[in-house]
Amino acid sequence: MTVDLAHYLAVSGIIFGIGVAIALSKRNVVAVLMGIELMLNASNLAFLAFSRFSGAFQDGTEPLAGHTFVVFVLTVAAAEAAVALAMAVLIYRRRETVDLDRISVLRW
Amino acid sequence: MVTLFLLLPLAGALLALFLPRERELDARWIALLFSGLAFAVSIVIFVTFDPDQNGYQFVDQFTWINPSGAGFEVQYFVGVDGLSAPMVLLLGLLSVVAVLVSFNIDERVKEYFAYLLLLETAVAGVFLSLDLIQFFLFWELELLPMYMLISIWGSGRNRYSAMKFLIYTLAGSAFMLVGFLVIGVDAGTFEISALTEMPPQDALIPLSLVFWAIMIAFLVKLPVFPVHTWLPDAHTDAPTAVSVMLAGVLLKMGGYGILRIALPILPEQAHDFRFVLAAIAGFSVLYGAVITLQQRDLKRLIAYSSVSHMGYVLLGIAALGAVGLSGAALQMFTHGTITGLLFVMVGLIYERTHTRDITSMSGLMHRMPLIGTVMLIAGLASLGLPGLSGFVAELTIFLGAFDAHPAATIAGIFGVVLAAGYILWMVQRIFHGPADEKWADLKDANCWWEHVAMGSLVVVIVAIGIFPGIITDSIESGIAPIAQIFEANL
């Protein structure tokens, strides 16, 4: 019984799918952002799994580039979360709601 | 010289546009001056055009777009041959007429004449362009002034009609562009004469598809059944001068395009589909004529008669012989003058009676004998009376087409009978009969511009009817190379 790339990717995919599902189907902005964080996490897992297992790295390329990538994803995720939550607070001030179903003045 | 013809109206348009508001009415004179100058240039072109010489004359040519390494070389390439020379003359003449009949426009005068002159430039560009992309450019350029002219100065459902005109033409020309690109890409050039010399043998998509893609735009413009319904609407709601231009020269763009582009570049496909074209033509003639008989609106009547008459053009083209093709070219010219005159007359009548409903008019001949007479002349020319220009053209078409398409030709000849029906019915209803009290105050044509507009067209109609040789020499030299393609190879 071995655990290889496919397994990690499968877990990553499932997490990604759950993240997508949450992002697409929760009406609270905060919950949606949680889904997005899950998606990012899933890709982090994929990056790391590829880094660990992939045999495609040619000479001169560093498998740990995946790790570096993840660092940036982490950074961006944090920044994005910050701005997103600020935006959520902003819309809350205007509408007293963060329910995405009700944030639909702009339509059609 | 040719470029001058292109630029003069444009210059006039710009000049008119930037007139100070308080001198707005001077726009009329500017328009008259510039269209008159352009007309003079067109006469010079026509007269000095040498029919015995092969190829294009008065050529102006330079490369317009030629990016490095890409197959997109577009030229500014203008010139006249025997085919375009009469068209240019017609355009020059009708533009002057259109300006004249617009002399009493009192609303947004500057813009009006600017658009009118811009229209002249655009149509001139279509007739003069010898490069496909350039041709397409002018083809599209014509849309805007037409759209605005109908929208702003039209009447009735003018917005609807203008939009219909626009969308119809755009949709038609859309496929034309695809066809042009396929041909041009395949041959590596967009120059019409080069493409004519070496017709594409094979392209990305079947050439017959390319042929129809190109034809659809021309058929819409011509127009023939079943893509004609924009025409009655556009005519009905357009101001007089625009109807004149529309019927007189814009419809000719379709026939001209077929003769200049579709046939020479894709002769085999044209030959393959000649029966389809003939069937469309014959059907259009009868269909248009029968519907014309039903019309109660003066402008709609003439518009539908145009559908019928432009069917002849297609019939002549479908014959693919020298005589038929020159008949088509001749018919384009004569129909331009005749229907132009008819619309001028309708405009004059409408101006006075404020109605276009034929059934509500009666006995107008008593009040306006001159208008009635000229209208009668125009009508007779339209029904193909010998001695007037329409006859020569139609007869040439019939002679040319009979051998190839006897049934369609007979249908076409029967269209002449129907034409007599609707024209005479119209004349009878409007001009004959007892004088109606309600029209007691009407005045006959009394302004010099009305006289000049009517007179010039009548003179041309009669002159060509009696001496068709005036323009047939030129047409013969223009058609000969096209006809040669078909006679030599097919």
Place this chain on the structure above:
Amino acid sequence: MFLPDIPELMIWAIYFAPMVSFAVIACGITIPRMGFQARHASRLTITAIGLSWILALWALDTSIGLDGESAGFAPHEWLRLFDFEVDFGVQLDSLSALMMFVVTSVSLLVQVYSTGYMHGDGGYARYFMLMSLFTMSMLGLVMASSLLQLFIHWELVGLTSYLLVGFWFHRPAAAAAAKKAFIVTRFGDFFFMIALVLIWTKTGGIFDITEINALAAQHQLSDAVLVGFVLGVFAGAAGKSAQFPLHFWLPDAMEGPTPVSSLIHSATMVAAGVYLLARFFPTVEAAPGEVTTTIAYIGAFTAILAASMGIVANDIKRVLAYSTISQLGYMVMAIGLGGFVAAIFHLFTHAFFKSLLFQGSGSVNHATNTFDMRRMGGLRTAMPLTFATFIIGSLSLSGVFPLAGFWSKDELLLDAWHHDKFLWMVGTIVAFMTAFYMFRVIFLTFFGEYRGGEEVDVGHDVAGPPHESPRSMTVPMIILTVPSVLFGLFALNGFGGFIEGTLPEEIRHFKFHMDSVVLASSTLAAFGGIGAAAAVYLARTPKPEQLGRAAGPFYTFAAGKYYVDEIAEGGIVRVVLHRFLGRWIAAFDRVVVDGIVNGTAVGARRIGDIARRLETGHLQAYTSMSMLGVVVVIIVIFVLSGNVLER
């Protein structure tokens, strides 16, 4: 014969003189500053036509000198457009020379007559302008050397007929009649034009009449082409010459001024159809026998049909119109039977006496302001000159020896006798009927009591009791009696030989002779007709009403003009063309063709409305769309690339 041969230019002058007159009057009318006055118009016209007449005489003289053979003037180029080459030229042979003579002389007399008849009319100048134009066109028609040239003038005479019938356009009946005349003849021209196109196509671009005739005579044209061509030409002729079933425009055309009827609708234009057939006589002869038989029978049928209508008509001009149709039917029958000379001879004599009769009716109208014979009566005392000339014309028409009509009709019936006894019988019956209705007219109009006339009609300022017409009208009538009486004598004098000069040698077979049976029967028919008319309308035993009742449905039918008008106008045009075809097609155009277009636009907007509802404003709808897009694209590419499904 007497004069030197006429140069070509002079023949052209015959044609151009009225044209100049037309052009000058036209300019005078449209350009007010020229100071043109109405009376100039008639003088100009008469001068021009007079000149033409003199020249036509010269031409006739020359032609007689040539024994009627073609003078062979070379044609001139009119149009060169690839194979479409048209040359215009003049044809001077017996046929055209004779026709020129007829046209110019009748026209000249009618112009003179018109100065009286049209006196004071508002459109006096216009009238003469059109008359000039007509004369020009008619001359152009008869002298044309090219089929196309002939056709052009053919159409032009149609146009002038239209304009002149509708001369009093304020009268709805006149306007309608004009339109009808034009369209019905145009319907005939439809076939003519097909014939023209056909012959051009099949001969490889020949329009020259002589050449076509020669080709046909040498059997170089296939039977199919010949049948098509001859029938087409005949249909054109039938339209112009008012042959059944295209005859019904002519009675209506009587709405025009009477001199117009006199010139156009009796003497010249309507005879153009016969002229056309005669022009192409060699071709017609070359055509299969069925074709000529058809022509003959249609002519005969027209003759008897029109005569029967003439018997019951009450309008004097209409009677004359039916008579014209009937006589034209004779001529067409003759052509169909190969009686070239008889047809032309009858055409020749008929032109004069029918013109005379029309002028007489115009004179009567001038006095009574009506054409309705029921309002006339007893005019012989008030208008002795008119009466006398009318009698002579009628006798000539009835074919009473030795007037002109007798000779020509006799030739005609003789031809029928030789070829087809049945047609001869029909012809003889028609002769009887002709005499009957002509004398019915005379008895109703000139005998009995005056029944009051009618109030002033528009365009005429004459009122009061009937009186003789002015000299300008009577003099032409008197002059016209001369040919009506005398011209039949040409039959004895080599007319046939002369007129056959135009034909190729092979088909000249005219020989003047008389047949006692034919002679007797026709004379009997004529006098029988006169006698019967006298019995009914003079002695009133039996009374015409009784006769009408006795005839029962025949009378109703004939009085209703056999309902051809109704069928053609009401049935074909109104119901089939307008109501059925036209309306449905127009509706189809509006609903289906345009409907598809508008439907597309509306549909696009509808779809647009749906599409914009996709933008619900809910953010997650958008992200869902994105995801859906991703999933679908991936799956499609996976499936297309085949990697997943294959395993």
Place this chain on the structure above:
Amino acid sequence: MTGWEQVYHIGPAVTLLGGAGVVLLADMILPRGRAPFALLTLLVLALAAGWAIWHANTGTTGPSFDGAVVTDRFALFFIFLFIAATAAVTIASTDWVKKLDLSAEYYALLLVAAGSMSLLVQGNDLILIFVALETTALVQYVLVGLTRRDRSAEAGIKYLISGAVAAGLMIYGFAFLFGTTGATSLDGIASFVQAGHEEARLPLTLGFVLVAAGFGFKMALVPFHGWAPDVYQGGPTPIISFLSVASKAGGFAIALRLFYTGLGGSETFISEDWAMMFGVLAVASMLFGNIAALVQTDLRRLLGYSSIAQAGNIAIGLAAVSTGSTLGPSGVMFFLATYVATNLGAFFAVIAISQRIGSYEIGDYAGLIRRSPMLAAILMLCLLSLTGIPPTAGFIAKIYIFNSAVQAGEQWLIVLVAVAVVNTAVSAYYYLRLARTMIVDDAKDEMTFRPTLSMQVVLVFAAVTVIFVGLVPAPLISAAQRAAETLQIQ
């Protein structure tokens, strides 16, 4: 290469990003509300532009930062576009900013957006591309919500969350690209793909589709377009004008870079897959954008749908990329360049008008030609250009991009072009309906007005550009061609 030399290569971006800092610093140092931020911003832009020109003149090319970025004509072309768009927006929004309490932040954010996009187009490594793209995105989210009004906030949060989801998809796609090819640098990925590892087709497909979703969001391609109409309607118009051109251009630029260079360009085993994908997306975008725009009454929303449709047009160039010639990329670039001028012109005119009439409803634009002829004329010109009617830049752009698609020599691309040209006719309906409303209809309010001087400057500049490129397109096409050549793999 020394550190400074490397920085020299990314000079424009550095200038812009540094300029943002300077602006923020100036805000701190100078008294509040006094600082000439606009001038300062323009100065920074001028410096950046100067540096870019210097690059262009000296022909500075090649990778730097260990291949993380490249400096080439392709990047420079887009850098010029970004700088021009930013400058235009800066000038046009000076009045608008006065009413905003955050002018320094506004300008700083604009500069950061421009700077990060400049880096983005130079990016040659997935990591840098990701970071630069996210920087751009985040800054734009903030910009959209900048006024903190109700609709602005809604637009902001929609934009942000859509963007975040798109970024999530994209990074997941990057993960697969990275994992499959074992490289983060585009050159590395390219060499892997070109080596023809057919077995990696599935993960590669997964990767590029997910990445395309991320880029598609930027380009507003269907089905990643959902945010566009809402954000266009709700966001602050000057910022939207920036977004509509710069962000879109950035999206297309990086898509070109990644798919053309990164995925090994044409003739790889997946090139047809992604080319067709873009083709389908293009068709969907054109159809959806145009059809939905037909029924819009709010101008900003209309422009939102229009931008979707235009993205579809441009994506034709992406689909045509797979042929190996430079026509596809150059088509995209040329179209984008004209689109920047056209769309900015349209947006600025709308801003200037709506500032006065206080409405974005199309109906309220009635009779504008009499109230402000200049604005109406320029807006009409831009609408014509968007429709693709000569003699505007949009016409040439459309023809050029269609030509490149046909040149690609694939039958399905011709179908694509056919759909596109038909869509042109559809789009004419709503563009010209707006033009008609302005020009034909009667005004409710006759008061005349003029835009401010700064607005006039940019408007005239945009209009002149639109016309000039329409008449003399050759230089710009050549520039796009040369720029596209550098995109090919060395």
Place this chain on the structure above:
Amino acid sequence: MDSVGVVIAFYVLSAITIVSAASIFLLRNLVHAIVLLVVVFLGMAGLFLTLSADFIAVAQILIYAGAISVLFVFAVMLTPLASRDNGNSLYAGPGLLLGGAIAAIVVVTAFDVEWNQLTGVALEQRSFTDTIEVIGNQLLGPHVLAFEVASVLLLFALLGAIVLVTDPNNEDGTTAEEEAGKDTAVGGSE
């Protein structure tokens, strides 16, 4: 990887992570969901460790489980009147379906593709012993520019967040409708 411990760890951690993630979807209380999110992050960190990504694992715990979760809690606290439930939106159905679809696609791909991956000895030889050093070298080496840009990103994210939550000068007395009216003319005739 054959080591039994790693295998077990993988499966256990995967199970925890997936179940927690799924629970986020299922739970009705937002605060509980945040707690579970932290569990997911921690489980992820564990998985990272099984991939020898020690530095990332630590960073994951610090940034995600620490900072971002706290941010979420703040967000919840700053929106006191908004509902606390974790309800589904109108698009829950499609969302779930699409999430499942993408997951299925990835899983299928993962197992369908013959990955070019290291196994056995080669895998053991890939030493991820000093990831921090390598990452540090990378950040300041080839990816220094991205690193710098990330700093710009962070700076302006900070600035943006501050800007967004700063109220404009006119303290909020306006309702949404009035705002909407004003909004139609951004920067207009106020």
